[in-house]
Every structure is written in structure tokens, then in C-alpha cells.
Amino acid sequence: MTTAILDPVLILGGGSDIGLAIAHRFAKAGYPIVLAARDVEKLEGNRADMALRHNVEVTTATFDVLDTAAMPGFIAGLDHTPGTVVSVIGAMGEQDQSEADPEAAAMVMRANYEGPALIMGMFAAQMEEAGHGVLVGVSSVAGDRGRAANYIYGSAKAGFTAFLSGLRNRLAKRGVHVLTVKPGFVATRMTEGMDLPKALTAAPEEVGEKVFDAVQARRNVIYVRSIWWLIMLIIRSIPERIFKKMSL
Amino acid sequence: MMKTSELMGWGRYPRRPGPLGQPRDERQLSAYVGLGGVVARGNGRAYGDAAIGAAATVDMRALNRMISFDPETGVLVAEAGVILGDVIDAYLPRGWFPYVTPGTKFVSLGGAIASDVHGKNHHSEGSFGAFVDWVDVMDAEGQVQRASRHENPDLFAWTVGGMGLTGVIVRAAIRLRPIESAWIKQETIVAKNLQAAIETFESAKSTTYSVAWIDCLASGADLGRSLVMLGEHAGAAELPHQHRLRPFDSPVRGKKSVPFDAPGFALNSLTVKAFNALYWRKGQRAQGTSYVDWDSYFYPLDAVLGWNRIYGRRGFLQYQCVLPLSASKVGLTEMLQETARTGQGSFLAVLKRFGAQDSKFSFPMEGYTLALDFPANARSLALLDRLDAITVAHGGRVYLAKDARTAATTLHCADPRATAYAQMREETGLSTQFASAQSERLLL
Structure with a gap:
């Protein structure tokens, strides 16, 4: 039996529930994993668990999405060039706070758009040169249309979605694949305590499974639960004169 | 909150x-x-x-990380929420398997230790606790103490089989068994009645695994007629040639599931009778030796996710007791007669031989253990009270991991260890x- 040596999968935001679930799914298929997060010490337990369960190499790397100046150094410092880069970075923030405090709003915009887009752009350049690679950006259904409840977060995600779309268009003929993931509700630490409708809420493992399958199938844009495609289609098609008076 | x-x-x-x-x-x-x-x-x-x-x-369940594994000794350290099936998924392909496994792979390690679960090899190798090197137990102050046979031995002894009443097990070190393949060499023997089943168990004491399915609707001269299934981990070299090259590969079983509660009438004496008759006929044809993959061998019911729902919304009752060796035949005969007499039948009736075990509060003792299940209703509850009486009269006891209704007097009467446990718990707070x-x- 021969096994091809697989290129590592880098997870930006490797400490999040969704990041870990995606990492587990790739590790299960035999991929070495690099978990990148701000505080890698906290990740040691998860790192060891993943390596033991799947018998693959799992390492950690320190990464701060707001520290854009350090990004080239981060990429250069990786031991192996990743074949797949997954960004699950994001921060919802508090809409009220983001409305009142420009600093807080800027932080949400940077964490959901500027940082993820810049780092994906840098990996894109590296992959374009190599002629292969996969970029997975976890964006959000909140980016499909701005709503009063979360438009600061949503607008940043909209930016990220558009960025990924452009990147896909640019790299389609260069052997580099770009996948955009819009999870909808996911039962994670971030959403703990929220009363989410069961039929619309995915478990992190489900996201991991869907992302893995979508990468294998070279899908372009996926909603984790397909019902979200329909929901967002309806939300997008409401005329603005009506939409502006609705509270969603 | x-x-x-x-x-x-x-x-x-x-x-x-x-x-x-x-x-x-x-x-x-x-x-x-x-x-x-x-x-x-x-x-x-x-x-x-x-x-x-x-x-x-x-x-x-969220405290479910594996912490370390030593390939020299087979010792796995893991958090209590790790599921046994995850251990198998991770380590079977590398040639390791839990020493003791209950009839479902969906138990957590913490639960397996707290109930000191047993498998089909209790007579030859002991209970789950026999392969636990240590446990970390959190007390009410949030302090974690390590307990083993050498360190805090009392805490260890009460915790293994202590039903979670000594504190919270947060992690443990368990030993895994080296194996050569994912296959079990199974021998199926037809026993025409209870006496024959017991004789088969007694002559197979050196076999690693043994278990019997009893046709509990048979009566009279056929009372206790069984299919006794013996098993050994198959060596790589003895496997049929199609499996020999990849001894750890086994067929992935399709998962069926029971998506909703079956209506109450789905399981009645007629369907139970039909099932038991079918199983009996199928088993007779399967007599002899065969190679069975680990999942089908150890976890036949796990293939039907949510099988507990076939009993409907009202749920069901399991009854498992153990009787000391000397009283086994008489006691089991009374129980099977009592069960058959109610006409209610048991969907599954399983008989196992236990080896000797000396522990503070664990269920097993040397003898025979019988497991039955019934729909949760007044008739079953009354039957279970009568089965309790038979158990106690013969010096046996009931399995708390399965219990939902035993009376305190029955437990304390059957098992003086229960009173000692209660007293210790009282004194220590x-x-x-x-x-x-x-x-x-x-x-x-």
C-alpha cells in the first residue's frame, strides 16, 4: 500500500470550534495540520488530541490577524508550504458597540475583512506561483445582505465574500481553487446561550464534513445547510423599499 | 447559567x-x-x-481529548468524555483494542469506569476497571486528585464501579490490548436448554469471549435454549486470504437509524415471539466457526442508531442481575419461568459467565449474569419486582448501570457493600x- 505524502492544511483561527472541526476532518483523511492562532499555548491539548486520534503531524503557529505587518514573516516562518489554507477567523463584536465606537467598528472590519483578505491574498500569490493550492474562506450569510442587527460585521463579511470571489476568478486558470463557505448558524462557543432554531443550526463537525467534501468536489460557494441558500435567496430578493422597514 | x-x-x-x-x-x-x-x-x-x-x-462530553499514548505499554491517557468508539477508530488501525468493552461503543470512558462495565470476557480477564491504571477525580472544591491502586487506593477502589458518587472523573489512564487483526474468530454452539448452555460456558472458560443469546420464549424441556457464541481475536495469519493483506480493514457497516418512536403496539408478545423464532433459526444455521468483524461482533445493536426508540415513547426497562455460581442454574430457571409465564417475553435475553471479582461496589461476582429488556409499563415493573425477589433469594445482585426502579431495601438487602458505601459517603460528606x-x- 502506498500513500502519497499530503501537503499540510493550515487553519487560521485554529482554536475556534469550527477551525478545530475542519482540522479534525482533514487530519482524519491523513493530512498534516498546522493550527494557527493568537494564543497557541491554549491549543496544546487540542493539538495533542488531534495528533493522537488521527496519527498525523499536528503543529501550532502563532498568528494574529490584526498584525498585518507580521504576515510575511508568518508565512516565511512556516516549516512546510501548506497545500490548503483555511481561514475561519472572524469576530462578531457587539452591534451597539460598533455603532457607537468607531474603534470597535474598525476592529470588527479589520478582523473580518482586512486581516483575512490580506493573508489569503499572500497565500494566493504563493500558490499561483506553485501552480496549485486550495484556499478556503469561511465567510458568513450575514454578508449576503446588510441588516440593522449586524451590518458592521455583515459588511466586513460581504467584503470578504467579494474578495474571495475575485480571487477565485483570478486564479481559476492558475490551478488554484478558492472555496467560500457560508455556515449559517453553528452551535459554537460564540453562539452559546443564544436560542437558535434547531433546523438551521449546524454542529461544528457538520461544517468540517461539508468543507472537506466541498474541497474534494472543488465546489465554489457553499452554505453548510442548504436551507440557508433558500433563506438568503428570499432575503436578497426583498425589494429595498420593503426591506428597509423590516426588522430581521 | x-x-x-x-x-x-x-x-x-x-x-x-x-x-x-x-x-x-x-x-x-x-x-x-x-x-x-x-x-x-x-x-x-x-x-x-x-x-x-x-x-x-x-x-x-466536551471534555473529550486524548492526552497521550504509549506504544510500548498500550496505555492511553484521555479525558473522561472520550467515547470508546473514538478510541477504537483511532487505535484499531494501529493494532490496539480496548481490553474490555460493553455491548455499545458509544459509552464514555468516565461512564465505563463509574459503572465498571464488563464485556464478554469477564470470566477470563475481568471488568473495565481491571485495565484502568489511574483516574483523576475532581471533588466538590474543584480539587483534582489522582487515584490508583497505590496512590489514594480507597478513592480509586470506590470510584471504579462507584456510579459517579465519589466525585467527577475528569481523566484516566486505560490499557489497550495489542491485536493482530480487526476480526474475531467466532464459534456458535447450539445449546438445547439451560443446563447445556451452562455446560458449554463451563467448558469454554479459557476462551477469551463468550456470550449466549437465550430464546426466552422457549419453555418446558426447551427452557433456556440458547446460542452460545465463543470468540477469540483472530491472528493475521489465520484470516481468510482476502483479509490477510489488510488485517485491520473491516467492512464499514451501513448505519440504520430509528428516526421516530415506534407506536406502542409495535413490540408485543407476537413480534417478540417472531423475532426470537427467527433469531433461533438463523443461529442454528450459523453453527460452527466464522470470522466476524469487530463492529458486528461486539456491537450488533450499535448498527441501529437510536434502537432504544423501538419501544416507543414510554421507554423500556433493562433488567440485569448476577447470581452466584452455585445458585445460578436454579435461580436462572426460576427467572426464565417467571418471564415466560407473564407472556411478555424479552426482545433480547443475554447470558454471560462472570469470573471472580473482589471490589468495593462493582456489579460483577463469580457466577452467571442474565440481561433482559421489557417495555416500561406496570406489568413489567411488577415482573421486575418478582425477579428482584428471586435474585435476592439466591444471593445475587442487580446491575445499577441498567437499573431504573430497584427499591433501596432490595439493594441493601442483596448487597451489604451498598450500606458500607452509603455510610462512607455520609461520613465524608x-x-x-x-x-x-x-x-x-x-x-x-
Whole structure:
């Protein structure tokens, strides 16, 4: 039996529930994993668990999405060039706070758009040169249309979605694949305590499974639960004169 | 904030609403342990009310990381919420398997230790606890103590089989068995009655695994007619050639599931009779030696996810008791007669031989153990009381991991260890700190 040596999968935001679930799914298929997060010490337990369960190499790397100046150094410092880069970075923030405090709003915009887009752009350049690679950006259904409840977060995600779309268009003929993931509700630490409708809420493992399958199938844009495609289609098609008076 | 959930065991009887804490790590767990009347809950595979807290319940499933594995000794250190099936998924391809496994792979390690579960190899190798090197137990102050046969030996001895009433098991070191393949060499023997079944068990004491399925609707001269299934881990070299090259590969079983509660009439004496008759005929044809993959061999019911729902919304009752060797034949005969007499039948009736075990509060003792299940209704509850009486009369005892209804007097009468346990808990203050619906009912 021969096994091809697989290129590592880098997870930006490797400490999040969704990041870990995606990492587990790739590790299960035999991929070495690099978990990148701000505080890698906290990740040691998860790192060891993943390596033991799947018998693959799992390492950690320190990464701060707001520290854009350090990004080239981060990429250069990786031991192996990743074949797949997954960004699950994001921060919802508090809409009220983001409305009142420009600093807080800027932080949400940077964490959901500027940082993820810049780092994906840098990996894109590296992959374009190599002629292969996969970029997975976890964006959000909140980016499909701005709503009063979360438009600061949503607008940043909209930016990220558009960025990924452009990147896909640019790299389609260069052997580099770009996948955009819009999870909808996911039962994670971030959403703990929220009363989410069961039929619309995915478990992190489900996201991991869907992302893995979508990468294998070279899908372009996926909603984790397909019902979200329909929901967002309806939300997008409401005329603005009506939409502006609705509270969603 | 703890949310309120309706809690129940695998038998879906009884149900009780109560606060449920879902800690993500040890620090969060420590905030729950001091609430009083707390019990930890793993994957909810105890049948009755063992994992329903008296005042609050702590869901341990998020504390589910593997910590280390030593390929020299086969010792795996893992958090209590790790599921046995995950251990198998990870280590079977590398040639390791749990030494002891119950009939479902969906148990958590914490639950397996707290119930000191057994498998088909108790007579030859002992219970789950025999392969636990140490446990880390969190007390009501949030302090974690390591306990082993050498360090805090009393805490260790009470914790293994202690039904979660000594504190919360947060992690443990368990030993895995080196194996050469994912296959079990199975020999099926038809025993025409109970006497023949017992003789088969007694002559197979050196065989690693043995278990019998009893056709509990047979009566008269056929009473206790069984299919006795013996098993050994198959060596790589003895496998049929199509498996020899990849001895750890086994067919992936399709998962069926029971998506909704079956209506109450689906399981009645007629369907049970039909099932048992079919199983009996199928087993007779299967007589002899065959190679069975690990999943089908150890976990036939796991293939039907949510099989507990076939009993409908009212749930079902499991009854498992053990009788000492000398009283086994007489006692089992009485039980099977009593069960057959009610005409209610048991969907599954399983007989196993236990080896000797000396422990503070674990279920097994040398003798024979019988497991039956019945729909949860008044008739079954009455039958189970009569089975209790037979068990106690013969010096046996019941398995708390399956229990949902035994009376405190029955337990304390059958097992003086229960009284000693209750007294120890009282003296140390554990009785108010850690308690389940079951321990309240049983006055533990």
C-alpha cells in the first residue's frame, strides 16, 4: 500500500470550534495540520488530541490577524508550504458597540475583512506561483445582505465574500481553487446561550464534513445547510423599499 | 447559567427535568461541582437514572481529548468524555483494542469506569476497571486528585464501579490490548436448554469471549435454549486470504437509524415471539466457526442508531442481575419461568459467565449474569419486582448501570457493600455533594 505524502492544511483561527472541526476532518483523511492562532499555548491539548486520534503531524503557529505587518514573516516562518489554507477567523463584536465606537467598528472590519483578505491574498500569490493550492474562506450569510442587527460585521463579511470571489476568478486558470463557505448558524462557543432554531443550526463537525467534501468536489460557494441558500435567496430578493422597514 | 433539560437514560425511563451544566474545560467544570447533589453524565448510555443528577447534572462530553499514548505499554491517557468508539477508530488501525468493552461503543470512558462495565470476557480477564491504571477525580472544591491502586487506593477502589458518587472523573489512564487483526474468530454452539448452555460456558472458560443469546420464549424441556457464541481475536495469519493483506480493514457497516418512536403496539408478545423464532433459526444455521468483524461482533445493536426508540415513547426497562455460581442454574430457571409465564417475553435475553471479582461496589461476582429488556409499563415493573425477589433469594445482585426502579431495601438487602458505601459517603460528606436520582432512590 502506498500513500502519497499530503501537503499540510493550515487553519487560521485554529482554536475556534469550527477551525478545530475542519482540522479534525482533514487530519482524519491523513493530512498534516498546522493550527494557527493568537494564543497557541491554549491549543496544546487540542493539538495533542488531534495528533493522537488521527496519527498525523499536528503543529501550532502563532498568528494574529490584526498584525498585518507580521504576515510575511508568518508565512516565511512556516516549516512546510501548506497545500490548503483555511481561514475561519472572524469576530462578531457587539452591534451597539460598533455603532457607537468607531474603534470597535474598525476592529470588527479589520478582523473580518482586512486581516483575512490580506493573508489569503499572500497565500494566493504563493500558490499561483506553485501552480496549485486550495484556499478556503469561511465567510458568513450575514454578508449576503446588510441588516440593522449586524451590518458592521455583515459588511466586513460581504467584503470578504467579494474578495474571495475575485480571487477565485483570478486564479481559476492558475490551478488554484478558492472555496467560500457560508455556515449559517453553528452551535459554537460564540453562539452559546443564544436560542437558535434547531433546523438551521449546524454542529461544528457538520461544517468540517461539508468543507472537506466541498474541497474534494472543488465546489465554489457553499452554505453548510442548504436551507440557508433558500433563506438568503428570499432575503436578497426583498425589494429595498420593503426591506428597509423590516426588522430581521 | 445552567439550562434546564429533560434528562433520561438510554431506556428513556424515567425522565426528569433538571439543570444541566455543559463545561467546556476543567475550569468551567469546577464551577459546577460545588453546587451539591451533582452527578456527571457521559454519553447517556446508562439505562435508568444513574446519570440524572439529584440537583444538577454535568455533561462531560466536551471534555473529550486524548492526552497521550504509549506504544510500548498500550496505555492511553484521555479525558473522561472520550467515547470508546473514538478510541477504537483511532487505535484499531494501529493494532490496539480496548481490553474490555460493553455491548455499545458509544459509552464514555468516565461512564465505563463509574459503572465498571464488563464485556464478554469477564470470566477470563475481568471488568473495565481491571485495565484502568489511574483516574483523576475532581471533588466538590474543584480539587483534582489522582487515584490508583497505590496512590489514594480507597478513592480509586470506590470510584471504579462507584456510579459517579465519589466525585467527577475528569481523566484516566486505560490499557489497550495489542491485536493482530480487526476480526474475531467466532464459534456458535447450539445449546438445547439451560443446563447445556451452562455446560458449554463451563467448558469454554479459557476462551477469551463468550456470550449466549437465550430464546426466552422457549419453555418446558426447551427452557433456556440458547446460542452460545465463543470468540477469540483472530491472528493475521489465520484470516481468510482476502483479509490477510489488510488485517485491520473491516467492512464499514451501513448505519440504520430509528428516526421516530415506534407506536406502542409495535413490540408485543407476537413480534417478540417472531423475532426470537427467527433469531433461533438463523443461529442454528450459523453453527460452527466464522470470522466476524469487530463492529458486528461486539456491537450488533450499535448498527441501529437510536434502537432504544423501538419501544416507543414510554421507554423500556433493562433488567440485569448476577447470581452466584452455585445458585445460578436454579435461580436462572426460576427467572426464565417467571418471564415466560407473564407472556411478555424479552426482545433480547443475554447470558454471560462472570469470573471472580473482589471490589468495593462493582456489579460483577463469580457466577452467571442474565440481561433482559421489557417495555416500561406496570406489568413489567411488577415482573421486575418478582425477579428482584428471586435474585435476592439466591444471593445475587442487580446491575445499577441498567437499573431504573430497584427499591433501596432490595439493594441493601442483596448487597451489604451498598450500606458500607452509603455510610462512607455520609461520613465524608460525599452524600450531599454528589448524588443522582438513582442514589437518592437507593439511599446510597
